[in-house]
Amino acid sequence: ETVLTQSPDTLSLSPGETATLSCRASQSLRDSLVWYQQKPGQAPRLLIYDASNRATGVPARFSGSGSGTDFTLTISSLEPEDFAIYYCQQRPNWPPGTFGQGTKVEIK
Amino acid sequence: QVQLVQSGAEVKKPGSSVKVSCTASGGTFNTHAILWVRQAPGKGLEWMGGIIPMFHTTTYAQNFQARVTITADESTTTVYMALTNLGSDDSGTYYCSSHVYGSRKSEDWGQGTRITVAS
Numbered sequence: 285e286t287v288l289t290q291s292p293d294t295l296s297l298s299p300g301e302t303a304t305l306s307c308r309a310s311q312s313l314r315d316s317l318v319w320y321q322q323k324p325g326q327a328p329r330l331l332i333y334d335a336s337n338r339a340t341g342v343p344a345r346f347s348g349s350g351s352g353t354d355f356t357l358t359i360s361s362l363e364p365e366d367f368a369i370y371y372c373q374q375r376p377n378w379p380p381g382t383f384g385q386g387t388k389v390e391i392k
Numbered sequence: 393q394v395q396l397v398q399s400g401a402e403v404k405k406p407g408s409s410v411k412v413s414c415t416a417s418g419g420t421f422n423t424h425a426i427l428w429v430r431q432a433p434g435k436g437l438e439w440m441g442g443i444i445p446m447f448h449t450t451t452y453a454q455n456f457q458a459r460v461t462i463t464a465d466e467s468t469t470t471v472y473m474a475l476t477n478l479g480s481d482d483s484g485t486y487y488c489s490s491h492v493y494g495s496r497k498s499e500d501w502g503q504g505t506r507i508t509v510a511s
Binding site: 337377 | 429436442451453487498502
């Protein structure tokens with residue numbers, strides 16, 4: 285089973301700064317990776333699919349990159365509503381797979 | 393876009409079973425894949441399994457394979473997730489999500505169902 289490890293666990297930043305989140309897989313996923321945002325009391329929201337494509341309605345300040353075993357989610361110029369927990373998940377066409385443990389982006 | 397409405401919160405005894413429903417409206421149910429994800433209080437997301445109704449195909453995560461069953465009733469556009477032999481560590485919020493099979497550019501989520509396992 286492929287294990288996803290996210291880093292860091294917590295990122296403390298100020299609005300307007302850039303957040304860089306990492307997700308590392310224990311074996312190659314090619315580009316089969318998605319990123320989610322989750323706020324307290326809410327269901328997750330899909331941000332990025334196939335490692336680098338923004339999901340429908342996602343602002344351009346969110347971008348994804350990487351392939352194989354190393355992936356990055358970048359949030360440029362953090363807005364107040366971006367402070368949340370972010371998860372990566374392995375997502376080949378079928379079946380889906382495990383999630384990373386999450387990275388919390390908090391206000392510094 | 394598909395709207396997903398899940399059944400309400402439940403309190404269960406250890407060793408019992410639970411069945412959570414996820415009813416879809418709008419969109420074309422049969423072309424979608426429905427997934428289930430669990431989140432223990434204060435913890436991360438855990439993928440449990442999923443179903444593709446048009447292919448009558450189900451898949452389960454290794455950690456849940458022995459205890460979970462996912463089924464679909466196409467006549468009512470409802471997917472069910474049944475979990476047996478509940479323990480206290482099964483307490484949490486259970487979510488269903490839906491996306492068009494073969495496409496990952498958008499997906500919809502249910503509101504979540506809170507399950508509490510306590511004696």
